[in-house]
Amino acid sequence: MAHIDRSEYENSDDYDSRQYFDYHPGDMNLDGSDAVSEESDNERERYRPCQKKTSLHNILYLMASSCMQLALVTVFIWETQLLMNHIEIPVHFAHPHQGYDLDSELKDEESLSKIEMYRKHVVDQSGILEQLVTNTEECIMTDDGGDLYLSSGSDTTENNEENVDGIIRNNCDTSNYEPPWSKAVGTQGDLFYLQAEETIQYVPSTIADKNHIQNGHTTVNGSDHKGKKSKKRSKKKDDVKIIDGNVNHVNSNKVTFNDIPTGVTRDVMVFVDPNRNNFGRRATQCESLLGIIPGHFNTPSQEMGDVRYNKDKRIMVQGLLPGGEWLMAVNDLEIDFDNIDNILSSIRSPKQVKLTLQKIAIQASPKHVIIKKSIINSSLVRLISGERLQEEPINLRTMPHAVMYLTLDGSSDGSKDKEDILYNYPKVNSKLLEVRGAFITLSHMLKDVTDNTAKNSTLLYNDQLVHLGYKKEDREVMILALPAVKLSLLQLNHLCADVVRIIRVLFGSLHRAFSTEGYHDHLDHLFALVFQRVLLAEEMLEHGAKQTSMLEPSLSIMTGVRALTMPEETKVTMNNCLSELEAQEFADMGDDFYSLRRSYVILGSSLFYKGYLLANHLHKEDLIDLSLYLHYFCLLTLCNEEQLGQLVVWREVFPSRYCQKDLVDPAELGYCEPEARWFLMVVGMRNAVLGMLLEAGGCAAWAEGHPTPDPFYIDQARSTILQLEALDVFNQCEIRLQGPAMPSVACADWFLPVIKGAKSDDAAASKPSTVTPAKKIVQPESILKKKPVLISQAESQKHGRGTVFDVESDIDSLSTGTSEGSTPVMGRRGGRKASAESDESGESQGNSSLFRGVRRRRNLLSVFDVNDLKRGLGFGEFNVEEPEAGSLVKLTTGCDNTLFHYIHLDELEGVLLCPTQQELLRLSTPLHRQILTNFHNSCIIIKNSFEHSAKVKVQSQEEESGISDVVEQGLLFHCTPEGWTDSKKPPPTLTYWVVGRLMYDPFPRQFYVCFHDSAQQNLIEMAFKLGFGVTV
Amino acid sequence: MRRTELVGLPFPILGSLNGVHMFCRSHGVDLTSTATDNRKIVWKDYHNSLSLVVIGNQDGSSDVHMTTLLDLIFNAMVLLYGLEDATNIKHVERFKREIKVCYKLIDRLLGHSPSPTFGDLSRTVDVISAPENVVLQSYIDAFAEAADSPYGCLLIAGKVAVATDTWWTMSSTELVLLPMLVLSLPQTTSQDIPIFLPDISPTIERFWSPAIESLRSLCRLHPRNFPLNISLDANILGFVIINSSSHKCLCSVFPHTEGASHRQKANKLLLCATDRHRVLQSFYKSVMGHVWPAASPSHTSQDNVRDLHSRLTDNVQETYICTENYKCYVLHNSSYYLFVLYSTTIPTYAMRSVTEKTFNILLKDKNINV
Incomplete structure (x- = not known):
């Protein structure tokens, strides 16, 4: 039983x-x-x-x-x-x-x-x-x-x-x-x-x-x-x-x-x-x-x-x-x-x-249930659900954009009869459509010239630069055109590849999708969302989207699903629930019982909350398929912004893993994937979305015709979400999202000297406050005696490690010697002399605003620091909130947390880690946003290098076609805050690095970080910490 | 345009390549480039009469480098054929025949030369810096005066050693093309200078014979290109320093003295000179246009939109690339760019300070005039 x-x-x-x-x-x-x-x-x-x-x-x-x-x-x-x-x-x-x-x-x-x-x-x-x-x-x-x-x-x-x-x-x-x-x-x-x-x-x-x-x-x-x-x-x-x-x-x-x-x-x-x-x-x-x-x-x-x-x-x-x-x-x-x-x-x-x-109209809510007032963002829902497809936004018309699917078999020269157009969107006559003949020619001819089909074109009309992406399938070609101001070529290529993948997953092949009249509505829906998301990020913001993906442009070129790291305990709970669902241990469904085959085998499921992946039991490629679908139909955005009433998606799919030759797993001896049909099922409730891939065939019954959504499976999925909710999982997610960043990220403003107090107060407010302002601070000399920010390479090397740790405490009430002796931290960080010096400097420098400016960046100590100090100094009242395990993980070396941002892409699992939007909102000062913009665009540059160097490796080495085997690239930025009014002094400069690194061992990973240039960082070490330290 | 030594493309393909561009233009659309996974095609019109098409490798760099190349090719045609004739083509067949005069130079621009230079890529003049330059400056001034020309320069393997002040007033295109032209002429090496110059002045011996020792030691500096007394970090395999305002660049892939480079040869990790040069070029291409705007006189606002650097709001000061075989570092300081190629033996964190040190050494040396 x-x-x-x-x-x-x-x-x-x-x-x-x-x-x-x-x-x-x-x-x-x-x-x-x-x-x-x-x-x-x-x-x-x-x-x-x-x-x-x-x-x-x-x-x-x-x-x-x-x-x-x-x-x-x-x-x-x-x-x-x-x-x-x-x-x-x-x-x-x-x-x-x-x-x-x-x-x-x-x-x-x-x-x-x-x-x-x-x-x-x-x-x-x-x-x-x-x-x-x-x-x-x-x-x-x-x-x-x-x-x-x-x-x-x-x-x-x-x-x-x-x-x-x-x-x-x-x-x-x-x-x-x-x-x-x-x-x-x-x-x-x-x-x-x-x-x-x-x-x-x-x-x-x-x-x-x-x-x-x-x-x-x-x-x-x-x-x-x-x-x-x-x-x-x-x-x-x-x-x-x-x-x-x-x-x-x-x-x-x-x-x-x-x-x-x-x-x-x-x-x-x-x-x-x-x-x-x-x-x-x-x-x-x-x-x-x-x-x-x-x-x-x-x-x-x-x-x-x-x-x-x-x-x-x-x-x-x-x-x-x-x-x-x-x-x-x-x-x-x-x-x-x-x-x-x-x-x-x-x-x-x-x-x-x-x-x-x-x-009667009612209220089903008992008194203790708090009903939160919230404005329903109906226009966003309408946008996503495809109701507004007919109303093309006016500001979209001025931007050249088009998608078309052309065939060589149509009349190529007669541009009046449009036999060669199998599909185009938007449904207006655009210049791009007029010159489609050139695109068809190019896509077919280049094969002869370069042994490769056309991938991109760039053209100029109406003083607007337009990028084109091609995807050729037999004698047909899909062309996606978007303005260069909105999208770089690399982004377009990824967009194009994503769209092609989604279409293939949903319809089997480009040909089938575009040449079947009945699918055109679906395609309209897809492309309308693509164009609106890419071109009208601002409008989406007006519609209430808090953060669109376009504000984090580099995420669109990372083939991974943004995940949320959760404590092990919660992970276990989630995985248990999903496994229970996938096991389909429903007695009345069992083969044994009624000698009936179950309708579907659940190949795997994955759980999203507010757009973040929580748990995944799908094969990586299936996960990518699913997440692309959710992403391109804006469902992840929606469930982040809104509480879904109900979301049910059901459709037959052609998973890339089974249906695309280049992704099919190499055959293993003794096993081959069964002949089957696959169905994608997505059920969403409130902020949670559960996606499943069902297989009909194999050990499940073969599906005939067009099976309609199976209410049973939908119910099971819904109840799994409810079960997870009952097990407090989503509550935990909220706690995680609202809690301190893991690993902790610093705000750029903390690294600037405080300018007349006023401006950076919001930055101070936005940081997780862990310090008492009244306490006296011990300062490292390298910060105080020099210009606070511009620590040169040599200096930071010389002093960076040598500075005494700075703690917001009345440490000077204790003898330096005692603390030194009792904490290994002291021994590691600096000697007696350094401490004495810094004490001196702390006293001699009466500039409290400078202190404040510096102190802010000092508040995120590593776990070791805090614990060691508490032990060593015997503070009961140490005013740092008890770090829950791992809550103050610091990735960077050096005594400050110098990490502004990071993206970690696990290519094996297809999982992407980066600070959550909630974490980012807390650090949202103009300067920090400026830095993040640069970070994302730098990532595009770096990723571009990585992708091309990988291609060079594949190609024959005889030809000089760029740099091969790139494993790391870094960019050093100098940044001055905007709106600097003090004409007497030059504006302070913030120096920061954006570094990207490829790692192959033990599994392929990409790691991009943005950190302040005050301590040298080893990316491998950082990636290691991120991999092992965050969820501890 | 294509490299002459390559097998020519069949005519239908040439026609199609031209045709698509023409077709688009007739509809008011300017097709500028098309790329495949491994190749890139760039079109450009000149004076509404001449269209140049270049097919090159797709290396992920900005299109601007291809456009620069086309501009140089067109300017080479103007240089040798005259703008009037190049833009008002009356007899196509005759033009085809006559334009062959440019082929050597264009081949050189398309890049296959035993002693490669860097200037055509960065639109700056390759220079060779030697202690003898001070001495030779007076000779070139005197020589130019005697030759009745304000323009005069002394080239060592396509690199300018010294030149008259007026020479430097020429545009960057001219400055780049003239040494290239000299190189593309038959039998021209550094020792050909006396041979070439008599065309202008038969009285060459009188001017240059006293300086023959200086010239010889200058020639010995090739291909190192910078004074022997400067010693750089042992990890440096090559560098190029570019001054975008004076349009000069100094490139060396032999930064070490004989003994040192001999020791280096034993090390298999180190690249050969051609590779070093190629890597520096590739690195330059991957950085300029993406991280910093590339130098291009025909730079339009649309190029900026296309290039990734336009999306960066803060100034990039330095950038580096580590690969499995070498490391590259570039430092940008006012109008200078210093690209340094390192062997993998240098730790990544040390590159920054070594590059800074190298930059200071090179700039402070009185013999180096970049």
């Missing part, structure tokens, strides 16, 4: 089988074995399609019960999805051998329906109020003008094992329940569904939530948000967008329960049979008869959820619809908690009853 007991989530005293603290639908029946065995008649523990690790007992009960003639009623309300849309778990109704054939079923009331209850459970660990809706089995329903009717199913009398198999299959394949994205599914089974969400910040509340579970009734606070209702609703309208134009739901995930009956009431006719079910002694009448778990509307004073004193006696439909409805009347008799049992008990024979439900 693969069942995992999740008892840690249980509230053991008040535990009831109807209540769960569980994120994992698969683990829904956490009490499964117990509950079933104890309450053998509990029908609600029957088959549940989302179950993971369903116990054998359950299956047996399922089979048994499917033969039982049950009449249960259910209400299925479409708007389920509208409420709490980010956490509802889609449920799949199973009906043997039939899907949506409802009309015929409707009339057949003699048959029996079976009900699988939707469940609700409240999860408290991370403060998510999750309403899990349990399933209804074989429930037939139809959507008629928003109202739902249900009727009994048919054929169930003939249930047998085969039939049960069918149920299982159907559960996975088709779904009577329609997830919100279902209408966005394209003809090829592909799906790109993106829905914005109002930002709700759930603040962890451990006490209150638990107490909301009372004897099977979840209480939901319903009073706080009445006033906000109308406002939120109106705002919501723009927020939900679905691509492909098929669906345009305006969802509402905020509903307020209140007395004013503004909510929609609905009547639902249900057929009930009081004799036919028994959910056990703890089930209430309402539950057993109507299948509704009644809930209380709580008032603030009753937050603790004592039901007995609850004055609001309305019955909330808790079990079916997450806090969204209340049951007003049964057969037009108004009911509440006082009379419901009486009324329901009067139903003694099977009959049809009419339920009146009111759905």
Whole structure:
């Protein structure tokens, strides 16, 4: 029995089988074995399609019960999805051998329906109020003008094992329940569904939530948000967008329960049979008869959820619809908690009853959940979801840009009939399109001249320099043109290669993508995003993007995924969750059980949070495929900036690793990749995105036709995200993002002498403050006696190591000798004389502003320094925050942290490390930004050298074509702060290095750093520290 | 244009190369360059009558070096054929025949010469600095005066030893092309100076015979090109110092005296002279245009957009490259650029100070006039 007991989530005293603290639908029946065995008649523990690790007992009960003639009623309300849309778990109704054939079923009331209850459970660990809706089995329903009717199913009398198999299959394949994205599914089974969400910040509340579970009734606070209702609703309208134009739901995930009956009431006719079910002694009448778990509307004073004193006696439909409805009347008799049992008990024979439900705009958030006000960036979502494709921004027109796919077979000379153009975007006649003949000629002719196809062209028109990138495929060529002001040639080449790769991954080949009319919409979407991202970085900023990739241009030329380093513990948690998901240990999915093959094998998954890679179980090339997709469709940007309501992507892909010859792994003896089809699945919720690569074929079933998104897998992915959230992973990520930089980076302003106090105060404020200003500082002579910044090479070599360590403490109150003797640091750093000198200088120099200027850069000591000092000097009150392991890792040598920025590209894993955007924002002074701009552009220069030297190596050595075997390149900058007003003195100069280094051993890596020129740095050492020191 | 010794491209390809450029121009689009993974093609129009196309290796350097080359080729044609005739071509066939007069010079510009110079790349004049230059300066002045020309210079293997003041007033293109032209003429080596000069002045002996010893020692300085008394760091394999304002450069790939260089030869790690020169050239190309703007009289604002250096907002002072076989360091100080080629024996951190020291040595020496 693969069942995992999740008892840690249980509230053991008040535990009831109807209540769960569980994120994992698969683990829904956490009490499964117990509950079933104890309450053998509990029908609600029957088959549940989302179950993971369903116990054998359950299956047996399922089979048994499917033969039982049950009449249960259910209400299925479409708007389920509208409420709490980010956490509802889609449920799949199973009906043997039939899907949506409802009309015929409707009339057949003699048959029996079976009900699988939707469940609700409240999860408290991370403060998510999750309403899990349990399933209804074989429930037939139809959507008629928003109202739902249900009727009994048919054929169930003939249930047998085969039939049960069918149920299982159907559960996975088709779904009577329609997830919100279902209408966005394209003809090829592909799906790109993106829905914005109002930002709700759930603040962890451990006490209150638990107490909301009372004897099977979840209480939901319903009073706080009445006033906000109308406002939120109106705002919501723009927020939900679905691509492909098929669906345009305006969802509402905020509903307020209140007395004013503004909510929609609905009547639902249900057929009930009081004799036919028994959910056990703890089930209430309402539950057993109507299948509704009644809930209380709580008032603030009753937050603790004592039901007995609850004055609001309305019955909330808790079990079916997450806090969204209340049951007003049964057969037009108004009911509440006082009379419901009486009324329901009067139903003694099977009959049809009419339920009146009111759905009201709501608030499903208990008081302790803080709702953060946030402006929904709907235009960004619209941009990304592809809705604004038609409206071409005006400022884009002035910039020459185009993508075209041309064929040699068309009429090459007749520029009027455009037979040779298979695709072009934007759809206007541009000059570039007019001269396309030249491009075709070049791309085909150069093969004869140079043995290579054309890669780039540069041309000039309208006084604008335009770069072109070519990609030739047989007799066709793709051309991408962009203005040189925006993109250097190297960047264009990478962009071009990326675009080609994405297209090949998504469509198989360039030819297939461009020559299939049906794909043109997708391509339009892709290229619109590319152009807008590249050309309109400013506009994206206006749309609320905090930081677009164009502000970090060198990242676009690094083939790697930006990752976030996390503590080992969190890593283990994440990897466990992903492994659990990938293992697909769902009993009801197993081959053993139903002798059915599972639909897909999960080749791997990777998890992103706010655009950073957290964990990856994919092959490197697959990861690159996935991340390129996410990046070029701006999904990573979006989930960094916004909280996604829901993101579901599903489509068949052609992974580079399998489909591109140059990337196919060399054949290993005895193993070859199976013939298969692959599907990309991306599920996003809030800031997290989970990408998976599924394989159909091989050991999984072969996929026929165009499989539509598999709700089962999507559910599993969603629940994995929820599980991760429950395990506090994302919270940890936030802590990491908001916490000190790892490794610590310095702000450039700390290296300038303070200019009249005012200007650099913000720099001081932006640094993580670890010092007390009042304390006296010991200064190194090399800093004070010379010009503070310009330490020449020789001087820094002479004095750099020799300076006494400088600590913000009243170190001079202690005898120098003592501290020297007791700390190895002292011994290493300098002798007695140096200390004495620096003491002197510290006293003689009364210029406190100079101190301040210098002190700032001194605050980031290495772990060793701090710990040693604390030990050696016996300070209890040492005013440096206790460094959590590794939180103050310093990459640079020398006593100052001189590191401004770094990029580390692990070419083996395809993972890129660099300071997070959050870290950068904290250091965002004009000077620092200026330095970073130079850093990124230098990286482009350096990368250019690396790439060409690698090419030279491949080519024959006879020809002189540049420098080969470049392993390191460095640039030394002199920088003066902008807006220097003091005309008497020359502006101070900041000298810094940008160095790039290639490393091959033990695996290929690229390392780029930017550091202040006060200490010589060894890049190999720095890379080593980064590799091993950061996550310790 | 192509190197004459290479197999010529078939005519259809030449036609296509020209055709695409013409086609674009007729639509108001100026196609300037196209690259493949290993080759680069650059087009340039001159005076709306002549289009030059160059095909070269793609080394990742800026297009500006190819454009500079085309400019020099065009100027070479003007030099030997006259601007009027070069831009108003009436009889194409005749022009084709007559323009062959430039081939030698153009071949030289395309770069295959036994004693390579650096100036054509950096658009500066290669000089040779020797203690004898002080003495010889008076001779060249007197000689030029006697020859009734304000322009006069003494060339040693294509490198200017001394020249009259007026000589230096010529444009950088002229300064670069004239020594190249001398080199491209048949039978010209450093010893050919007396042979060449009699064309202008038959009274050569009278002027130069007293200086014959100085000339001989000057010739011995080739190919070291800088005074023997200056000793540089043993790790230095070669250097070139360029003054972009005076349009002079001094290049040496034999920085060490005989004994020292003999010892060096034993070391397999050290490159041969041709390689050293090639590396310095490649390094120059990889740096100029990307890190610093390349010297080019026809530099337009669009070149700046194309070149990576335009994206840097702070001044780059120094830059270096380490490869598995050698290291290069360049220092930029006001109008000077000092490119130094090191062997891998030098630690990376030491290159900076050694380069600075070398720079000071070279600039402070009174015999070196760059």
